[in-house]
Amino acid sequence: MLPTGTADQCFLDVVGDVHGCLDELLQLMAALGYRVERLAGNYAVVPPPGRKLAFVGDLVNRGPATAQVLRMAMSMAAAGQAFCVAGNHDEKLLRALTGQDAESAPDLAQSVVQLDGEPDGFRAQAVEFLRGLPAFLLFDGGRLAIAHAGIKDPAGILEWTQGSLSAEARAFALHGEAAGELDETAAPRRPRWAADYRGKALVVYGHTPLAEPLWLNNTAAIDTGCVYGGRLTALRYPERATVSVPAKAVYSRSRRPFQVNALLAAQTEKA
Ligand code: MN
Numbered sequence: 001m002l003p004t005g006t007a008d009q010c011f012l013d014v015v016g017d018v019h020g021c022l023d024e025l026l027q028l029m030a031a032l033g034y035r036v037e038r039l040a041g042n043y044a045v046v047p048p049p050g051r052k053l054a055f056v057g058d059l060v061n062r063g064p065a066t067a068q069v070l071r072m073a074m075s076m077a078a079a080g081q082a083f084c085v086a087g088n089h090d091e092k093l094l095r096a097l098t099g100q101d102a103e104s105a106p107d108l109a110q111s112v113v114q115l116d117g118e119p120d121g122f123r124a125q126a127v128e129f130l131r132g133l134p135a136f137l138l139f140d141g142g143r144l145a146i147a148h149a150g151i152k153d154p155a156g157i158l159e160w161t162q163g164s165l166s167a168e169a170r171a172f173a174l175h176g177e178a179a180g181e182l183d184e185t186a187a188p189r190r191p192r193w194a195a196d197y198r199g200k201a202l203v204v205y206g207h208t209p210l211a212e213p214l215w216l217n218n219t220a221a222i223d224t225g226c227v228y229g230g231r232l233t234a235l236r237y238p239e240r241a242t243v244s245v246p247a248k249a250v251y252s253r254s255r256r257p258f259q260v261n262a263l264l265a266a267q268t269e270k271a
Pocket of ligand 1: 017087089206207
């Protein structure tokens with residue numbers, strides 16, 4: 001699938017993994033200057049002049065309000081106020097909703113129940129939205145790239161805009177490094193691609209929950225683990241400033257403790 005971001009849109013607020021945390025998303029949007037009203041079951045948003053949102057993916061699963069977060073992203077995307085790339089969880093939910101995957105995982109089953117609790121037609125609209133999410137987006141004439149788990153090959157970015165992504169490149173953008181590419185402990189996971197990154201485009205990504213946003217070379221990791229009781233973070237572009245709001249609760253238990261960024265950076269330097 002081709003990226004659909006417009007090249008000239010360069011005043012963006014890039015939002016990390018939301019995972020169904022609607023309250024925190026609303027709070028973060030308020031902190032960024034977005035006015036939100038609920039009208040007839042939908043969201044009507046007034047962004048600050050000239051700005052738009054861009055989600056790094058993983059809108060869904062694990063959190064308390066997957067359907068409402070989808071509704072927000074879908075309303076804003078339809079109004080031309082937001083962009084979104086696909087995360088591994090968005091893909092997983094799409095597979096469950098279209099019967100390609102078992103709904104057995106508890107967070108997945110909970111999301112499907114939440115969607116089925118919405119008025120008629122919403123589930124079909126959500127499927128259409130999830131199916132249309134690109135693996136990555138480029139903005140500002142290629143100076144900003146957004147992908148859920150990152151982009152390994154910066155030189156490939158411009159090539160990819162000439163054609164569809166290979167299955168391998170799409171898998172990397174959604175899932176990141178395969179287990180075989182991790183070190184022997186696999187914890188903390190190192191964003192090896194970011195350590196090796198030498199591209200000119202700033203790459204903003206999420207996927208791996210961190211205690212703080214992490215800048216490494218020309219990349220910014222902004223998943224600060226909201227659904228695990230951390231924070232929801234946005235990166236303002238071109239300002240390169242981050243804004244975070246704390247989680248109101250621990251909605252899901254992380255399988256491993258958040259990476260300590262100093263340790264992560266030290267390990268990546270050694271790598
Ligand atoms: Mn995630």
